[in-house]
Amino acid sequence: MNTIITIGRQYGSGGREIGKKVAEKLGIPYFDKELLARVAKESGFCEEMIKNHDERPTNSFLYNVVMDTYSFGYNTAFVDMPMSQKVFLAQFDTVKKIANEGSCVIVGRCADYALSDYPNCLNLFIYGKEEAKAQRISERQNVTFSQAKDMCVKRDKQRQSYYNYYSNKKWGRADSYDLCIDSGKLGIDGTVDFIIDFVKRLEEK
Amino acid sequence: MNTIITIGRQYGSGGREIGKKVAEKLGIPYFDKELLARVAKESGFCEEMIKNHDERPTNSFLYNVVMDTYSFGYNTAFVDMPMSQKVFLAQFDTVKKIANEGSCVIVGRCADYALSDYPNCLNLFIYGKEEAKAQRISERQNVTFSQAKDMCVKRDKQRQSYYNYYSNKKWGRADSYDLCIDSGKLGIDGTVDFIIDFVKRLEEK
DSSP states (O other), X not given: OOOEEEEEEOTTSSHHHHHHHHHHHHTOOEESTHHHHHHHHHHOOOHHHHHHHTTXXXXXXXXXXXXXXXXXXXXXXXXXXXXXXXXXXHHHHHHHHHHXXXXXXXXXXXXXXXXXXXXXXXXXEEEOOHHHHHHHHHHHHTOOHHHHHHHHHHHHHHHHHHHHHHSXXXXXXXXXXXXXXXHHHHHHHHHHHHHHHHHHHHHHO | OOOEEEEEEOTTSSHHHHHHHHHHHHTOOEESTHHHHHHHHHHOOOXXXXXXXXXXXXXXXHHHHHHHHHHTTSOOOGGGSOHHHHHHHHHHHHHHHHHHHSOEEEESTTHHHHTTTOTTEEEEEEEOOHHXXXXXXXXXXXXXXXXXXXXXXXXXXXXXXXXXXXXSSOTTBGGGSSEEEEHHHHHHHHHHHHHHHHHHHHHHO
């Protein structure tokens, strides 16, 4: 049976590392930034441009103003869409294709929403305490603790805005996911083992 | 080592049943409605009145209008507080006393917030899919599925409003808790076992 694990995560929570280790231990493919190259290949969009729009919100207000002015009531076609929406749709398609190929771990990109009809999809959310996240980012990016704190807030605002705009759920609300874990409680490796245990319990059920 | 488990829960998610079973399996006391009798005994308030204010929000707008009109800038003392706030404070004290006595499971009543300084406090949130919750409530309360759906929405609004008013966190947001689980994924007993496994992993750490 295929098991698709999607991971939403707060910036600095270690969600990416956890996702990668879960995939390794289960021996299944892992997609985070890896998704972007695949989207580029399948959509024909340039990878650099996809990166620029990756998990960033559409400026929907400006978009709507422009569309209302020029569309005169006609349906706006793909060609009239802002680039961020085209990139979202291309990612959406690629996420579904990847899930159809077999078990995998997909991090971010509203993958849980794209796969909401898939019965064997397990949707996780990984988060952490403010201090722990800033500590991780300050070490990884070589910035001050205070700068790291600001980066965490800013990136999570972008992710939240992107997720809430494109999906029908709320980013970071427990009931948008099947299981949500503070990665600081058991640590990165402890959380990996705990998630794998959850997957095994589900498969046994 | 004492382990205090607090459980926030959506109405109809089975959080109460899960809390009770976790407490039984760990051989530790369980407090849900049981807390109210204890609060009555310790505070001197009548139990019926405590029940009426239990996990219901203060009408803070009206309260503030009245207090602004009559207090003329003086600090309002306990005697001037609305009854709902007095009940909250009494519950707050009792939750701390109970936690000081040893390991236990406490359901609701902002217990996680009251015990935010306790290092061995594990804060859980249990939730479920709309259909599953309405099904459970309709069977338990002998009401129609549609009535049960309405009850779920209404009760959760009260709980959310109570929690957000008295605590510094947001009810139902993943990062207000250590671990959040959809009880429908593993079922009631499966979720109980999974929580106990989490407690053991924490104790081993």
